[in-house]
Amino acid sequence: MQTDDSTSTEFTPRQSAVLAEALRLLVEGGDKALTTAGLARAANCSKESLYKWFGDRDGLLSAMISYQASKVRTFERSGERLTAESLTQHLELFARDLLGVLAGDVSLALNRLAIGQTSRDGSKLGRMLLERGRRQIDRRARALLESGQRDGLLRFFDGEEAYRTLYGLIVSDMHVRMLLGEKPDTESFGARAAKAVSSFLTLYGTEKMLAD
Numbered sequence: 024m025q026t027d028d029s030t031s032t033e034f035t036p037r038q039s040a041v042l043a044e045a046l047r048l049l050v051e052g053g054d055k056a057l058t059t060a061g062l063a064r065a066a067n068c069s070k071e072s073l074y075k076w077f078g079d080r081d082g083l084l085s086a087m088i089s090y091q092a093s094k095v096r097t098f099e100r101s102g103e104r105l106t107a108e109s110l111t112q113h114l115e116l117f118a119r120d121l122l123g124v125l126a127g128d129v130s131l132a133l134n135r136l137a138i139g140q141t142s143r144d145g146s147k148l149g150r151m152l153l154e155r156g157r158r159q160i161d162r163r164a165r166a167l168l169e170s171g172q173r174d175g176l177l178r179f180f181d182g183e184e185a186y187r188t189l190y191g192l193i194v195s196d197m198h199v200r201m202l203l204g205e206k207p208d209t210e211s212f213g214a215r216a217a218k219a220v221s222s223f224l225t226l227y228g229t230e231k232m233l234a235d
Contacts, residue, residue, distance in 0.1 A: 034090060038076055041066040042090040045083065050132045057083075084148060088155040091129055095120040097163035105174045107232050111220060113167055118193045118216030121160070125198045126207035134202055161186065176232040185227055192219040 034042065044066040048056045059080070063070045077083040097117050105113075124130055133156075137149040165186050171177035179185040193216065201207055224232060 033093065034086070037068075038086075039090060041068060041073070041076070042087050045087050046091065046129045049087070049136070050128045053132075054136055081147070081151070085151050085155050088133065088151055089159060091124065091133070092156045092159045094124050095160045095163075097160075097167050105170055105176060107176060107234075110167075110171045110174075110176050110232070111224070114189070114220040114223070115216050117164055117167065118219050119212055121190075121193055122197070122207075122212040122216060123209070125194065126201060126209060126212075131201060134198075138202075161190075164189070171232075176229055177227050178229045179227050188226065189219070189223045192222050 041062070045057060045062050048062060048065060057080075059070050059073055062083075063073055073083065077086045095117065097113065133148070133152060137152055140148050165182055168177060168179070168182055168185055168189070172179065172182075177185070197207070
C-alpha cells in the first residue's frame, strides 16, 4: 500500500519548490503579486523555465491548484487488501489532510480570489479550483471508498452519495465560516477527523468492518 503523499508523480522537486513560492506570493501579496517576473525573482529561476514548465498564467494557476490538492493524501490500491484498521487509518488521514488544506492560508486565498473574480471573468479561477483541486481530491477519495467496498468493508449503492456524506461529515460548514473570517481550531482536527470517520463507518461499514 502507499499513500499519495508527495507531488513527485506530477511535479519535479524544483517545480514543486517554485509552485510553493508562487502560492506564498499569492497569500502575501494577492493576485497582483503573482507575476512571471516576480515569481522568477522570488524562486530564483528564469522566466523561460516558468513558461516551459507551466505555460501561461492560467497554466501556472492550474499547476498551483493541483500542487495544493496533492497535499490531501489518499490510499492507492497496490494489490494488498484493506483491513478494517488500515481503511480507518486511510480515511482519518484523508480527513485530517482535507481539514488542514482547507484551513490553510493558501486554500482560503485561492477561494477568496476566485469568489472576487466571479463577476469579472466568469470565474475562470473557480472552474480551475473545481477541476484541478476539488475534483482531483474527490476522484482519489472515491477510489479509496471503492477499494473498501471491493474488500468487503463498505456497503453502498451510490459511490458519489457515499463520498458526499463523508465529505459533509468532515467539513460541514467549517470552510464557509473560515472564508468569512473565522479562525480554525486546528488542534481539534484530529478529533474531528476521527469522529467524522466513525460516523461514516457506522452508516456505510459492513458487519466485517464493524466487527473488527
